[in-house]
Amino acid sequence: MDAPTTTSGEYDTSDGGGWFASHPSSSPPPHGGDQETHADAPAPPHVQQRRTMPAPGAVSADAARIRRTMAEIGPVADKVTSYFYALLFVRHPELRPLFPAAMDVQRDRLLKALLIAAEHLDNTAVLVDYLKNLGRGHRKYGTHAAHYPAVGECLIGALSQYAADWNRETEAAWVRAYTTISQVMIDAAAADELRAPAWWQAEVVTHDLRTPDVAVVTVRPDQPYPFLAGQYTSIETPWWPRVWRHYSFASAPRSDGLLTFHVKAVTAGWVSRALVHRARPGDVIRLGPPTGSMTVDHTTDSGMLCLGGGTGIAPIKALVEDVAERGARRQVEVFYGARTDHDLYDIDTLLGLQQGNPWLSVRAVTDQQARLRLPDAIRVYGPWKEFDAYLSGPPGMIRSGVHALRDIGIPPGRIRHDSVEELLLAGD
8 A cells, every 4th residue: 555654755765656555644643634435336355344443442353363464474574465466467467557667666565554554453543544545645546446356355365375374254354454444545535536636747847956966856736736834745757657755845835836845866766866866847747645744733832843854854844934924933943963064955944044033943963063863962952841843854763753752751642743654563
């Protein structure tokens, strides 16, 4: 499934194509989610009716069986994934064009998405938002309601081949779970189809190479593109069809409709390297729908503590601009982390914002000079207990940042980030 991970383009988190590409936030949360229709959508094999999700807090028998299956197949995850795609492409060759030509970027997506869904099978609030985002996001692949039964059939076929304790009860649990999962996705896609395109075309307007491997790319969508500061989208380039990657918006919505992204070219990053080294003004890319809920709560005037690492500074800058445009006078503290001073490619922009807004404070933290990791640096300042915290950057930075913020007294409900796959599975 399409499950977002970190929203920073620096890490080129994959959204590689097809139903089991992992995608992102809110996504299952930390926040987010956006619907309905298709009551007669076909169900996977052996399914008679749709199952409702259990109440949060209850551990159902189905959830226990599914988690047991996941534990059993963990050591042979690669084999399960390969078997699943072999079944899908042999039994349903008409679906192969919906996936990238090179499946190496796709292989690890199935199990990650399944882990997320399985872990939260009994948590309706978490799972439904996640699945709605998946359903909407999969429209850009050309996915239709009629495709879901084929995926369910092959998924269950692969699990039954490798799960040691597979029986009728286990299969029935997986069928019920997949029926619910697929129906939520189908309904969300159908509702979204009534109000938004599956994807937008966007022309590259400017391409600013800030460092040898970081570019600031500005594009003009072919039609209005509504989003909120702090959100992110997925991007497909003409050089790698059906391969999508997630990138945060690097500014608040603008009156001219332009969108800006910060992209770092990473090793084996097909989309990131294309955007940094090949894209030029006039090139046309595709954008998926906006998603993510690492957005500003404008109903409060609480201070904001923002941690951005590498190109993870992009959505942080967007949040700052959003506060400035609202004319709010709330305290905003930004910590901008990088390995060296050279990697602080957008520090001048942030310092310019600080100069014009006395409520804003910007601090650069580099490993080279301070010998201090970004999450640890915040312990030196504060107190932060009454602040809302926002984090964007590498998964490791976010994980350690969340722990540091909790240690200094910020409640989990006031810590916002859009790193889903790694953090959600780790219990964050």
